[in-house]
Amino acid sequence: MRADARANHVRLLVVAGAVITEQGVDASMRDIARQAGVGLATLLRHFPTREALLEALLRTSFDELTARAAEVETSSLPQDALMLWLRDFVACTTNYRGVATSMMRAIEDPQSALHTSCVTMRAAGTRLLTRAQAADVARTDLDGADLFALASSLAWLGDMPGLEARAEHLFGVVMSAILTNADSSDTEEERRPRARS
Known part of the structure; x- marks a missing residue:
């Protein structure tokens, strides 16, 4: 070039x-x-195409998320690794409004420019979920597709006007539904009763 x-x-x-x-x-x-x-x-x-542009924009972030999964897999407890990676995933995907929908479409379309990077990233998250399930700290009726859908839903919430302030609370709710123990300070914080306004 x-x-x-x-x-x-x-x-x-x-x-x-x-x-x-x-x-x-x-x-x-x-x-x-x-x-x-x-x-x-x-x-x-x-x-x-628009997808080719999105793929070029997102490839680095998605590659970093894939590498991050490998990093936390070896340096953190299974439940902490899963939570850290999901938090990074949500932060990454809320950088560009509407990207969660594009990712969900790309997963289902092998011809999409985003397909390979999305599938690779989902596989990285799936490994963390499987590790947490093997350690008996995550529910076993979820698979990688479920995890990706839940994480994408959390990213979508960050795009919705008026819901941004609820995003952190809802992240904790989703994590408490995925994890089967309360060892994490984040999920423990979210379990505390909230003062009524």
């Missing part, structure tokens, strides 16, 4: 990240090109 083309590529990703953070994954490709100071044809040469 020529130096000017590489510079355009990087600039498009930076601008696309900012636009999608503000407007969500359905942001106009034309608007992204305009804000990057290039024509739509230039954007489409680099990223022929």
